[in-house]
Amino acid sequence: MPLRPHRPLPLATPAGVEVLTRILTQGPIPRVEIARRTGLSQAAVTKAVAPLIEAGFVTDQAPVPSEDNQLGIGRPVSPLTVVRESVSLIGLKVTPTSLIGVTTDFTAGILTVRHQRLDDTAPERVIDQLADLSKELITSLKLGEAVAGPLVGIGVAVSGDVDAAHGVVRDSPFMGWRDVPVAELMGQRLRLPVVVTNDVRALTVAEHWFGVGVDADSFAVVTIGSGIGCGLYINGEVVSGAYGVSGELGHLPLAPGDLVCTCGRRGCVETVASSDAILARTRETTGRADLDLAGAIKLAHEGDEHAREAFDRAGEVIGAALAAMVNLVGPELVVIAGEGVAEYDLYEERLRRTFAEHAFGAAGDCRLMLRSHTFDDWARGAAATVIRSYVRGEPPLNR
Known part of the structure; x- marks a missing residue:
């Protein structure tokens, strides 16, 4: 039986879910504007929002003038907004070397942050450490480090093939995990609902609900770092794929076939x-086995031809992969993010040139936007997935 949030939402109808989603992602917003955007009557909006106001999840802001009458005389309206501190969430990001945890409010605003070093990636050891980190974050809420309401649940973001419906990491090459039931193991330790998702998809959910995707009809988030990931928002939803796998840009076979990827296959984008x-x-190419990534970036900025060649080659393959994705899916915007954007200037020219060469027709009009993200933002994305499940009543937070 699924665990329940400490504070259930009073949402009994799809209309209620739609109204709260609009207030959460687009508020402050007047009732009349919610009606216009959803197609609901103003009476239906009022009926849906009443229990949310009574329970303290939504509130009216101070009246502001409105100019939507024919005489042009402003009449006051009271925009609706969510009560940020009505609930709190925990988001966790797992990497092979560290764990990053945040607490957030109802709008995914970060309240507290904790980082822990990870010395062992064995699943049981990591789950134990995730549980301990969660308890530390729960304590921070109880001690009043930030004004926050009852804890709804915990989100965990992990790279790789994740079965979000069952909370299982099926395959994470970076972590060396196969078929790890993260949600079940975390739930046993904490007795709280746990949502487990692919890390790039979590970042995409955060951008969809609380970032650049709020007003976009379609967009993609491409992350560049130790891996190359891609999250897609198309036709009103973040794409999960029939089998929980989608947007695996880093594993398109666009690189030389003699290069072996961490996934065990050959020619993946990530190999370059x-x-x-x-x-x-x-x-x-430099014969410098002692180089770290910062040293390679420094060499490239200094004009070393071997270092420049490595970044040029990366830019060309990423540009081709972006063009393939845009040609297939047709998003209006691609957000380029991740820890790898620090050296974006080293391959941007080659990337954009290759993208322009391979984008078909009007697909070349797709905007490429650079957006810096820290690991705290990845953890925030995990919290955002809990918010989405909480509002929609999805497992494991079904009402």
């Missing part, structure tokens, strides 16, 4: 374009 691949290539 990940930060690990760029560093390996720079070490190989």
